[in-house]
Amino acid sequence: MDSPKSFFDGTDRRTFLAGAAAAGTVGLAGCSGILGNGEGNGNGNGDSPIGQIGSGRAGRGTPGGTPMAEMPDLEGELTLYSGRGEFLVGDLISYIEDLYDDFSLTVRYAGSTDLVNQIINEGQGTPADVFYSVNAGSLGALTDADRTQALPDEVLNMVREEFRTDEWVGTSGRARSVPYNTDAYSESDLPNDIMAYPDFEGDLGWAPSYGSCQAFVTAMRIIEGEDATRQWLEGIVESGITSYPDEFVTCQAIADGEIDAAFTNHYYIQRVLDGSPDAPIATAFTEGDAGAVFNVAGATVTDAASDATLASNFVRHLLSAEAQDYFARSTFEYPLVNEVEPIGDLPTIDELDVPDIDLTQLSDLEPTIDLMREVGIDV
Incomplete structure (x- = not known):
């Protein structure tokens, strides 16, 4: 588990909680707040600089990688089953949804293992389009159950080979x-x-x-x-x-x-x-x-996804410059896109x-x- 107890009270029409596992009441300083170009630009392709999501870090420059403005627009309805806690990734997920006027996201938070079992038990009737896991093991379990589908090369190629398969991609490490x-x-x-x-x-x-x-x-x-x-x-x-x-x-x-x-x-x-x-x-x-x-959190598109293109493009957004910078600054994980550096006195992945x-x-x-x-x- 990586998700401490959520500090968010209640739910709205787009978010419902399903037994999120508590792992202590860790306080991540300054995780709330959406900065930069996160107020929504209609189509996500404005001329704003790369936005920062969550807390800032002194001396942190503009991240490398591909900004969301250069990624395909998200349009339609999508259901995300997230094994990562709302307290850690809720700001990021809300930022992505708010960026697009015609995109609506429903999120279910729970433990990764529980969500794997739920998707399997729900069969082809599962509402889950994307499964976002805290670890590679749960991604592998869902793949082994033949409940995922291949991701396009333009998504997979954003991450080095050891942190992906044909059907799932690591998003942070x-x-x-x-x-x-x-x-x-x-x-x-x-x-x-x-x-x-x-x-x-x-x-x-x-x-x-x-x-x-x-x-x-x-x-x-x-x-x-x-x-x-x-x-x-x-x-x-x-x-x-x-x-x-x-x-x-x-x-x-x-x-x-x-x-x-x-x-x-x-x-x-x-x-x-x-x-x-x-x-x-x-x-x-x-x-x-x-x-x-070195383990990874990552995402996959389920075999029951109603719009596989939309689902894979959402996964691509988790590899954007903004998202990778968010993982470094707000969750202190290793970004998996080479152009974004981790926070702290840490060796690189290659080191x-x-x-x-x-x-x-x-x-x-x-x-x-x-x-x-x-x-x-x-x-």
Whole structure:
């Protein structure tokens, strides 16, 4: 899960909520507000500069990539099933809808896995035209169920090959990382091998009930095998690792000096720093192992889409300069369009040493949860 509890009250005619999963009450400073050319220009093809959606970031220049003004207009009615929380992406989705006078969007928010099951159970009668997922695993699950259709090359080619298939495309990325307290350690003090952390002398933390953490352990099962993963889990438990309810709280505990290091997605460090720029927390990465997995949020067009062209053009808007810049500034994720840079003191995607695994396998969580419980972890 990546969606904290929504701060939006009620619904309107275009938005209805369906059991959005809460993952804490994280405060993303300044996520509200539509800036730039988001007031609607009728056809989306005005002469305004590239708009910024959500909060601004000091020194952030005009993003690269393709602006929405150069993309096909959106016209008609579309239903989006979003596994990404309204609190994180609601501003972006509203911005896209408001840009076009003749475009109407209905959004259903819920967990990605729940929405996959719902689309499958609804069959050809599903109202879902586009499925927007928090992770590649759910996209792969829907594709494996033969409930998606191929995206056009002009959409797929906007993203590098490892972050797409013929039927889904990544829209933003997250790297597993090792946040650490800079008052206690320097980056050179931290192991660059995730398997070495059971012997780490500092106090560790994690959020084992969190979906991203379970996907991280799943990656370890895939890469290292079940026996080595069991030994790692046993060692981590014996080290006295502290459990937290989610990864933002885990990073805040590092900044507060409760623990020295942890295992989280990279953007939680940036969210802590956004609220407290001088907090003693920084980001380290391991190399080529489960601790360095790079997963993506992404979108696909369902096989039941009433207007596949409209649906694919909406997905294309998630790869626009405005949207990619929004992901960098407001959710602190990695943009997947090369011309847009991430926020924070982070390596580029090319500089990360990412393991070569099939991201759709990370949805195979049941054996991981069983293994974690076997060694006494409360999940």
